[in-house]
Amino acid sequence: MENQNQESFPSQPNQRLSPPTHELPPISSNEQTQKRNGPESHDVPVQSPKSSRNANLSPPSFPQEIVVEILSYLPVKSLLRFTCVSKSWKTLKSDPCFIKKHLKTDPKFSKKRLLISSGSVQIQGIVSCSLNAIFDDPIVTATTFEDLPQWFVGSCNGLVCIAIGRDAVILVNPTLGVSKMLPDFGFKKSWNSYCYTVFGFGFDASVDDYKVVRIRCYPIRPFEDGYNYESIFEVYSLRTNCWRMILEFPFRIPFRTAAKHVNGSLNWPLFNQPGWFLDTIISLDLAEETCKEVPQPCYGDRASKRSLGVLDGCLCVLCHYGRSYTDVWVMKEYGKRESWTKLVTITYMGVSMYPNKYYECFVAPLFVSRSGEILLQFGMELFIYNPKQKEFSTPRFGPLSEAFRGIYRTEFYEESLVLPTGVNQPS
Template identity: 80%
Template sequence: MENQNQESFPSQPNQRLSPPTHELPPISSNEQTQKRNGPESPQHDVPVQSPKSSRNANLPPPSCPQEIVVEILSYLPVKSLLRFTCVSKSWKTLKSDPFFIKKHLKTDPKFSKKRVLINSGGAQIRGITTFSVNAIFDDPIVTNTTFEDLSYEWVVGSCDGLICIATSQDAIILVNPTLRVSKMLPDFGFKKSWNSDCYTVYGFGFDASVDDYKVVRIRSYPNEAFEDGYESVVEVHSLRTNCWKMILELPFGIPFRTAGKHVNGTLNWHVSLDTIISLDLAQETCNEVPQPCYGDGASERSLGVLDGCLCVLCNFERLYADVWVMKEYGKRESWTKLVTITYMGVPMYPDNYEYFEYFAAPLFVSRSGEILLQFSVELILYNPKQNEFRTPRFGPLSEAFDCIYHAEVYEESLVSPTGVNQPS
């Protein structure tokens, strides 16, 4: 993994938007042509030009307005933009231009910048691998790109192309896998004795009020003074200030051992089947999130994010699962049932029902309505129109993904973890 000191990155990639001021160079070779064919060359006779032709030759070379060039480049993948930095100085500065970075993030009409990150373990590969979302749905055999061997690490979440990873040594790393740039966060500083009854959950998101990326750590440890016998402390790291602070003691109970889901400037966890809590990254306060009426027989539930909306997959005793989406965050009436997924026909349906796993929350929905979700340690695709399942094919590397620990959808971006504005 590339160290942040090996390459100079923009110092302000996430500041408030302002129009780009770069002058893009005109693309023309008229002057070189005139030198080759001019009267100073004794080798060739220069044909006499008509007055009209002569006037056109003296016109300035054609150029494309800067706004149009920026618009076109914003549709390109990051790797193409990095290759094009050699075209001119102004094109090179685009990768660090705050206006262009934000514009590039918002422009992805065909999901060409969306990728699936898989943390897996297998006979051939142990680490983190990424795939194109379109390839998962459309290609007969999915090709892969493994960017780092980070075995047995916990993927906390993703935001604007940045991936947050927690290591087994309790360290936190932010990485942009497309830029191949990473940053290790400083030590927490807040120390407390730990034992086997203590555990930690994380979350990662963006605070738009100050253009800042924040990592949240919730640590729970036994304390008889609390009703449930546990005390939970919330700590937040600001990428802008590059330091941690303790903000509050969690009043709603112990979060499930899953990463917080980032939606609309909040991080969300289940603390019980009937309770979802959210941490507002701007206000640094906790609130309870209203849930839909699932109906009788609801059992296991999992949180997820679909198209920027909070979603819940609610299982009904391994018979079927309902997927609910909160169209307008924080409003109970905006919960909408997206689809019901039956367990019948699952490709890896086990013979031993005792160890049968549940569906996890969906990862992505294609334009045709096909749903990508994780089932046990496998990825599967569900077509609700035909009520059919299929599994992505990974070709020769299929055995490398016989155990998928975590899957996350992220987008390619120019946001660098080492370039967030630091206070002066």
């Protein structure tokens, strides 16, 4: 008899239970009070037919394109956590179209980070910190990558190229923690103490390919001021995973000068060589694989040392005028001389509090914030220059502050889903 009063469970997983017909649902204490003190019509609440129909409706769903748009704004670590939500979300991390969309969707630069190669004996490896934190946070939090070498070649779309000695090169995505050692070129030629290698790294949009350029500089004959050099250009394609020689030129690029990647081209400054102007800028088009000279602005009188950089995706030049001031020039439209614009003039008065650094100068501008402040490297430290107030400030770092007092090289990268193995590239 006891078993006859128990409810039977469904034999099929999706089968719904029917409400029992032989008894009423249990009455709460509040309902019992209402039954004693109120009219009988208030004993059991009655649900309207309209409410009953809405209760059976499934929750609203967003169109797939809206979901993809929202996800494209998220950082990589969040996207990787969300891959367990559904199969469609899991496939996004390897979808070439979504990877490109994720790269472009960064209006507040939240995905950009700064890599620092430090000479501090207390720091082993490379230090990384958020770009926004440098401008906005009172104390900048930084992390270290202990297994990465410290010689940056360049970065593009979240991939960082790092050179190890004359020939070994690796591509790494610091966000994903994935790296790839490039194969050996196999080019054999005698080396001596005057030979050296220069590298560059960039993206060829015409074929969706990442390319590493290696320039081997050899002395071929001496001239009155030193050796005359021959430079051999070799290019590595991530698509084909092989090296090939493309060019030979009778000039040399300064030792340990990494190329500046702008608009599908790699740009280097040149030494004064016969037939070339002083501090010429040479450009290698990654699609055409041809070299040409980049026109420069009119620097005016008393211009001395110049250095090459990249600001907001544009080629820029720092032109120094002794220890008085430095002009920052930006090429708004790549390759057009008339597009050179003087962005700002930075005086050295703001760094006069560092008398032991009289021999140093501004190395390169690194970034311009939304408010117009400029992050730049002075000697082996970072400074923020406010052009409106003409004042300098220094970012404040936490436990890794020693790393930011002995900077060798800096490189920006952005958090991305691009793999250095090339498996998620478009076919």
